[in-house]
Amino acid sequence: EAQVTQNPRYLITVTGKKLTVTCSQNMNHEYMSWYRQDPGLGLRQIYYSMNVEVTDKGDVPEGYKVSRKEKRNFPLILESPSPNQTSLYFCASSLRTGSNSPLHFGNGTRLTVT
């Protein structure tokens, strides 16, 4: 089944403890992206990747890192999480950016930083 898989689904952590949220897609998509969703603010892009070893900042990149060493994986790293990073996070992928192919989303990771 074609899908975007994120892990974990739920995560509670403390301020400053490094964490990684994994994202994997099995559709051979070139484009991958991370979003955070907050009430009243909608979905905002954190980072995106147009292909392997190519990443760029989105609208809200501060406090996050990403890497794209393989086409299928695009982990999101919070090196020193803070409470304002408590949010619902989504990974998404599509065939190519600007290609008129739909964006496929994972089921989300709900992160709480205390």
Next chain:
Amino acid sequence: KQEVTQIPAALSVPEGENLVLNCSFTDSAIYNLQWFRQDPGKGLTSLLLIQSSQREQTSGRLNASLDKSSGRSTLYIAASQPGDSATYLCAVGQTDKLIFGTGTRLQVFP
């Protein structure tokens, strides 16, 4: 800077009604416009994608239109059902990103 607005923010209707959800955007330089559905606690599911050169797309009871010149898209849901209850988001595609509206929360009651 592109801004995407969805009206209304919430909508509650009886089963069987035909619905129109609205999406407006400020910059007409877009590749496409997508409509998504989000169920509580779940990810987004792509419903329809309209390319910038197209005027509308249809899938089952859903029809989406696009008017780039006026910066508007509408999602028409025919004969609504309780299973249509969800949040509907539109997003405009630009060079390297999708820019999302904040969504319309729809409740269809029996």
